[in-house]
Amino acid sequence: MASSSLANILDGSKTLAYCRNMKSWSSNSVSHSYSKYSNETLIMFDSKFQKMNAIGRDNKRIQIYVCGITPYDSAHLGHAFTYLTFDLVIRALNFIGRQTNYVQNITDIDDPLFERARQSGAKWQTIVESQLDIYRSDMLALNILPPNHFVGVMENMELIISRIGETISKDLSYQIGTEWYFKTDPRKLSKLVDSIPKNELLLLAKERGCDTDRQGKVNALDPIIWKASKDDEPNWKEDFGTGRPGWHIQCISLANKYAELPLDIQGGGKDLIFPHHSMSEEQNSALGFGELALNFCHVGMVSYQGSKMSKSKGNLVFVHQLIEEGISPMVIRLALMQHHWRSDWEYERELIDDSKEFYSEMSKKFRGKFISQNDQDKIIQFVLNDLDVPKVLNFLKEVKPLSESENNVSIDLLLEALLGLKLEEVA
Numbered sequence: 001m002a003s004s005s006l007a008n009i010l011d012g013s014k015t016l017a018y019c020r021n022m023k024s025w026s027s028n029s030v031s032h033s034y035s036k037y038s039n040e041t042l043i044m045f046d047s048k049f050q051k052m053n054a055i056g057r058d059n060k061r062i063q064i065y066v067c068g069i070t071p072y073d074s075a076h077l078g079h080a081f082t083y084l085t086f087d088l089v090i091r092a093l094n095f096i097g098r099q100t101n102y103v104q105n106i107t108d109i110d111d112p113l114f115e116r117a118r119q120s121g122a123k124w125q126t127i128v129e130s131q132l133d134i135y136r137s138d139m140l141a142l143n144i145l146p147p148n149h150f151v152g153v154m155e156n157m158e159l160i161i162s163r164i165g166e167t168i169s170k171d172l173s174y175q176i177g178t179e180w181y182f183k184t185d186p187r188k189l190s191k192l193v194d195s196i197p198k199n200e201l202l203l204l205a206k207e208r209g210c211d212t213d214r215q216g217k218v219n220a221l222d223p224i225i226w227k228a229s230k231d232d233e234p235n236w237k238e239d240f241g242t243g244r245p246g247w248h249i250q251c252i253s254l255a256n257k258y259a260e261l262p263l264d265i266q267g268g269g270k271d272l273i274f275p276h277h278s279m280s281e282e283q284n285s286a287l288g289f290g291e292l293a294l295n296f297c298h299v300g301m302v303s304y305q306g307s308k309m310s311k312s313k314g315n316l317v318f319v320h321q322l323i324e325e326g327i328s329p330m331v332i333r334l335a336l337m338q339h340h341w342r343s344d345w346e347y348e349r350e351l352i353d354d355s356k357e358f359y360s361e362m363s364k365k366f367r368g369k370f371i372s373q374n375d376q377d378k379i380i381q382f383v384l385n386d387l388d389v390p391k392v393l394n395f396l397k398e399v400k401p402l403s404e405s406e407n408n409v410s411i412d413l414l415l416e417a418l419l420g421l422k423l424e425e426v427a
């Protein structure tokens, strides 16, 4: 197989600049573990088997892979809600003394990104870099812990292409023209799709980028794994054709490289259940990498003005816009945390106003204060039971602050370590 060359698309200096920007973000957030809770377990809902599961096996480092953004319209409230959820997962696990390996990818090779570049006249690399800057600065402002591995497709292209080559050599894919499709078995679809009515699968796949009516496909749901590039898109010249990789194979290649499989959590928004996660699962298993994940955690969708916040509908509210309006990032964080991670919810401006008031009350009530051990235990139990943060916030409204530290717990420290919430002084 011919080796891939980035020189097809970028000159040396630009390649360096691109790779250098794939850094994560820094964090000065407090993270604590308390030996008192070391026998506790985090329970979360698994959307594959539709039941509660304990996260983590034995005392192994917990492996978490969360599908990241396609960097062209970054960090609207829907994105923030998803990455906040996994931040809370990491905080809860660290709190009970569990080590984590958290991988988050960036889909920097994807159709919508190239379409955006075409529409705006900007280079796709420039869009990626500027959007990643916004994303990192929003994550930092919201006090979201950085992943251990923040990885892009571009710097892992050789690996991804070799996986595509494997699907061809193992007869797991077939060719139409210059493109390749992964062979799915419609009788053996992932249990993840059990939650979706069968007659909706085709429509849903189409809506989410699968070319279901392409002539020559064996099964309409077969996902593309090697796509012909348009003239203004990056391409790699390989023995099996010139093109670029499809989405699902990107994620499983990265998950296998940066995490230990099976993952303890494969995470993302609910809209990734199908086809992305079910197809990723199928490809991972067909390639001989076994089970992709023991738990699938899918975060609820945020809607605005009556429909799901999405780039195509244009009904987006961005974190950076709210911050520019002068809203404290901690108020935005609190606003998001008022919703259970699995709930779908509708954003309304009143949420920000209410959260501002709630934050101010909490800051006045709790800054520099303590709570009883018993109250702390209750808070931990709410979090460990399917990450019920809204229940914690309601409980805090009733909790009595204490001035004495003896045998009591600093509430500032607890709220920051467990909920990532810094209580700043409010005028």
Ligand SMILES: [Zn+2]
Residues within 6 Å of the ligand: 066, 067, 068, 251, 276
């Ligand atoms: Zn993914």
